[in-house]
Amino acid sequence: MRLLLLSNSTNPGEAYLEWPKAEIKAFLGDRPTCAAFIPYAAVTFSYDEYETKVAKVFAEFSCEIKSVHRIWRPAKAIEEADIIVVGGGNTWRLVQLMREHNLFEVVKRKAEAGTPYIGWSAGSNIACPSMKTTNDMPIVDPQGMDTLGLVPFQINPHYLDAHPAGHGGETREDRIREFIEINSDVFVVGLREACLLRREENQLNLIGKNTARLFRKNWITKELAPNEDLSFLLESTIPQVPFY
């Protein structure tokens, strides 16, 4: 399986999808490709706009973007694609519409058979077993929280340490601690901005400028260094990791 799972599309003040360009290019290679793009996480802007914005960037990688919203049978478009690209926005809306269009089965099958998958934010979240570590507001009922399960752990995209002054609510770390309290056998990777996880078969690496934060119930929380080998997270049994 080949996955590129980004925390975010864009760092503040930078051009759209600027920071991960070199990584996406390296991941896609030099051959011209055609990608099926899933835009359903967009809520306050149109799928056409979303497609145009993404297509402009991916053209630099000789990768043509075809958004599934323009196609009568979205599942067929995914079936025929060289690459699957899932954009960010609202994870709840994305999962709701992927379910309505029966896309979970075909995306999972294609990705497991080797079709490269690129996702950011909501698109990274749904590569996990469930969407239960999303930060998004549940604006719709997606009729179930299970997602693709292309990795056996959970990602929390846009992981952040800051806690606004005067705010009486929970921090992001508090939220993840609640998750692992109930879901005690699951790892959660808090993926900070400008970071991504790259999976190449049984190899998983953290790539980016920032460290990531790894949570599991009863385990000491660990900062993961850029380029760190995280392949143990792909094992289905509890890994015996020497640093714990």
Place this chain on the structure above:
Amino acid sequence: MRLLLLSNSTNPGEAYLEWPKAEIKAFLGDRPTCAAFIPYAAVTFSYDEYETKVAKVFAEFSCEIKSVHRIWRPAKAIEEADIIVVGGGNTWRLVQLMREHNLFEVVKRKAEAGTPYIGWSAGSNIACPSMKTTNDMPIVDPQGMDTLGLVPFQINPHYLDAHPAGHGGETREDRIREFIEINSDVFVVGLREACLLRREENQLNLIGKNTARLFRKNWITKELAPNEDLSFLLESTIPQVPFY
């Protein structure tokens, strides 16, 4: 119906439930009362701890707190209570366990029949028609997002304006704009810290130090002043509000 819906229990640096004490006292009156407390939003601390903490504060109002987790039939405890108190924490967990214990029907019936209801954070969220404006991480599947519907609009508790530097995710306002895009006939009140909504029959007022923010699709977003009369939000038809 008599409701006291708080954004948060505690301001940073203050004692537990310090800021709303005068309002809770005025709401409860002088007569000694006995309240059923629903602690199910607690995830990373025990229901016993939660009950002790809340009981200590409510004792100052001559209000005895009995947490439903210590009772074999929680619905019966609610049936017999003078007051219903629902604490904050994780809204998903709260809704899951209230559903498992069949508490929605009895709480709704009692509140509609006049039993005073006090909630904060998650406890305010579930007084709305659904939990779809929560900020919390969906750590469990609550088997449906519909909640009490004691008011016809949505509350977003802990509403905040701050956006952490370097964060590439959505702001709270972005999230609410996504909600009203899909749920176009619903008002959302962004309730800032140290604010509450008090309902007395068909009268609704904002109380607290901060303004609140009112959202609805295609309406100009409005700052609501402390003590402002918000009774129009209780009407089920689209209100004709002069300031719009």
